[in-house]
Amino acid sequence: MKRKVTLKQIAKELDVSISTVSKSLKDSTEISEDTRLKVQAFAKLYNYKPNNIALSLKNKKTKTIGVIIPEIVHHFFATVISGIEHLANENGYNVMVCLSDESFDKEVINMEMLANGSIDGFILSLSKETQLKRDFHHITEIINQGMPVVMFDRVTNDILCDKVIIDDNLAAFNAVQTLIERGMKKIALITTVDYVSVGKLRTDGYIKALKTNDLKVNNELILKIEDIDNCENLIEDLIKNNKIDAVFAVNELFAVTAIKAASKHNIKVPEEMSVIGFTDGIISKYASPSITTVSQNGIKMGEKAAKMLIERLESDEWDDEQFKTEVIETHLVERESTK
Amino acid sequence: MKRKVTLKQIAKELDVSISTVSKSLKDSTEISEDTRLKVQAFAKLYNYKPNNIALSLKNKKTKTIGVIIPEIVHHFFATVISGIEHLANENGYNVMVCLSDESFDKEVINMEMLANGSIDGFILSLSKETQLKRDFHHITEIINQGMPVVMFDRVTNDILCDKVIIDDNLAAFNAVQTLIERGMKKIALITTVDYVSVGKLRTDGYIKALKTNDLKVNNELILKIEDIDNCENLIEDLIKNNKIDAVFAVNELFAVTAIKAASKHNIKVPEEMSVIGFTDGIISKYASPSITTVSQNGIKMGEKAAKMLIERLESDEWDDEQFKTEVIETHLVERESTK
C-alpha cells in the first residue's frame, strides 16, 4: 500500500526544499533545468498529485458547488442535477448533493454544514416546508456572508439572488388554452396545495385561461392535493362524479393517475377525455396512452443554474449586484392523451 | 456583508491567543470560566463555525463520500443515491456525486479528481465502457493508496473490495420459474449485451430456469439490445414474429416497450402474453397494465453500501482485510402484467 506522496516527502527524498519542488512542478524558470527535470521525473514516478484540501485552504476556493434539493428520486430533480453536474464538470467544479426531504430543518442544517467552507456556492430549490413557513433567514444569511446562491424552480421573491425558472403561469395558461381551442369546456385541474410556489402559479394560469375564454371557474373541478401518496381516491372521485372534458394536471403523477381512474370507469382517453400533464418525464412517455405534457427541461435548468453560479464565482467578486432571473422555455409535447 | 469569522479574528478582538479561543470553545478546563464565557459569548454573537476545510486538512478526514455512477436520470441510480445520502447524513458525512456517463475516461478522471484528498472513500458502480474494456487499474490503484471502495450493482470479480449486489442470477431464475409454473412455455428474453455484468447474470438465470424445466433455449427468443434508445423496432419484431407466451425483460424500459408493442399488435397483456420486468421503478408502477417486476431495492443498496464504507472508514484502519459482499434480497412484485 503506497500512500499518496507530498511535496515534503519529495523534497526530503531529493534533498531540496519544498519550494524548489513546488516551483519545479510548475515549470518555474527560477529553477535550473537539471533540478526541474529531476523533480518532475521523481514526481511522475511516484504519481504526485497536489492535495485538493490544501489547495482549497490556500486559495479559499473549493471548486465545489453545493446543491440542495427536496428529493432525488424524482425525474425532474434528477435531470436538473444531471445538468448541473455536466456543466460543473466542464468547468472543473465538483458537486455536493444534499437532500432536504421537503423538510425545513434538514434544509437549514445541510446548508449551514456546507456553508462552512466546504463549497463555493449554492444551487437550491426550496423544500415544501420552507415554502409553507416562508422562513428564509438561513438563505439570506448565507448570501450576506458573501456566498453566491442560485435558486431554481421553487423560488421566492423574498430572496434576492440569481434564479432559474420556467414561466409556470404562462405554460399552464397555454396548455389550458390549447384544450379550450380544441373544444373542451369542462376542464378539471389537479394541483398541489397553494403554498407550493409552482403549483400556485400553474393554478393561476389555469384560472386565467378559463377567464380569458369566458368560462366559469368551477371550484368542484379544482382538486388541491396535499398528500401525494394518497391521491388515487380523490382523483377517482373527481373524475367519476363530474362529466369532465379534460384534465390539466400540474405534474405527471396526477396526470397518469387521472388516466388510470378514467380507464377504470371506462372513460376513453383521449376520445372522451383529454389529459395534459406537466413536467416531461418518464411516466408521460411510457404511460398508455402516452401523455401530452408541458415540457420542463431540467437539464437546461441545471446547466443554466450552474452557469450563472460559476460566472458569479469567477467574476471579480460582486462587481455586479444585479441579480438575474432566467426563464427557460417550455412547450407542449403532444402525445396520445389529447386529441 | 459580514464575512465568516475565524479563530484568529476572535483572538485579536478579545486580545487573547488563538489557542485560548479554540480551547474556550471546546470547554477546556484549562481556561478560566471568565475568559471561557467571554469567548463563547463573542463567538456566538458572530456566529462562529469552524472551517471545514481547515479541519479536513488537520484531521486528514473530509467526512465526505464520493459516489461515481453511470447516470443519475435513471430511477434505480437515483434511489441508490437517496439511500447513500440519508445514511451518510445520519453519520455526519456529505456526498459528492460524479457521473461517468457510461464512459471509461470520465470515470477515471472523476475518480482521480476526487481521490486527491477531496473524499474519504468511494461508492461506485461501473460504467458500461469500463465493463467492456475490463480495465480497472484506476480503481485498484486508489484502493492500493489506502482509500476504501465499495462497489454496487455493476461489480467485477477483478477488484477486491466490499460489494453490494442483488443475486441477479437467482432473481431472474425465480422470475422465469414463476412464468413456467403458470404454464408459459414460449418465454422470450429481452436483455442487454453480455458485457454488462448484471445483464449477463440475468440472462444466465433465464437460461438456467428453462433448462431446469427441460425447455429448449431458443436463440430466436433471446434479444440482446446494445443501443437502448432504439429498441422499439427490435422488440416489436420479436413479438410480432413469434407467438410468445411471456416476456422476461432485464429492465423496466424493455418491459414497457414490449407491452406497447404487444398492444400495437392487439396482443392482450396478460391474457395472451405475460410480462415480467426487472427493477421496481416508476414505469412499472404507472404503466398500463402495471408491470410485474423483480424488485431491486435501490434505497437499501445505497444504505448498505454507505454503511459498509463508513464502517471501514471508522474502524481502526484496515484491521480486517476480509472484504464482504452483501446480497440484497429481491422479490417478485406482482401487478397486472402477469396472470
Added chain:
DNA sequence: TTTCAACACGAAAACGTTTTCGTTTCATTT
C-alpha cells in the same frame, strides 16, 4: 522565606500547498 502545585494562558508545530522575499554563489563588468 523558599518550594511546589495548580492555574491560566501562549507559542509553536502540524496538515499540504503557493508565493514572496531573501540569500548564497559565481561570473562579469568597472
Added chain:
DNA sequence: AAATGAAACGAAAACGTTTTCGTGTTGAAA
C-alpha cells in the same frame, strides 16, 4: 580588486484549525 547582477535555491508566511508543551503567576505548604 571591488562592485554589480543574474542564477538557483531556501526560509517563511499564509490559509484555519487542534493540540502539545512550555511559561509565568499565584497561593499555600514546608
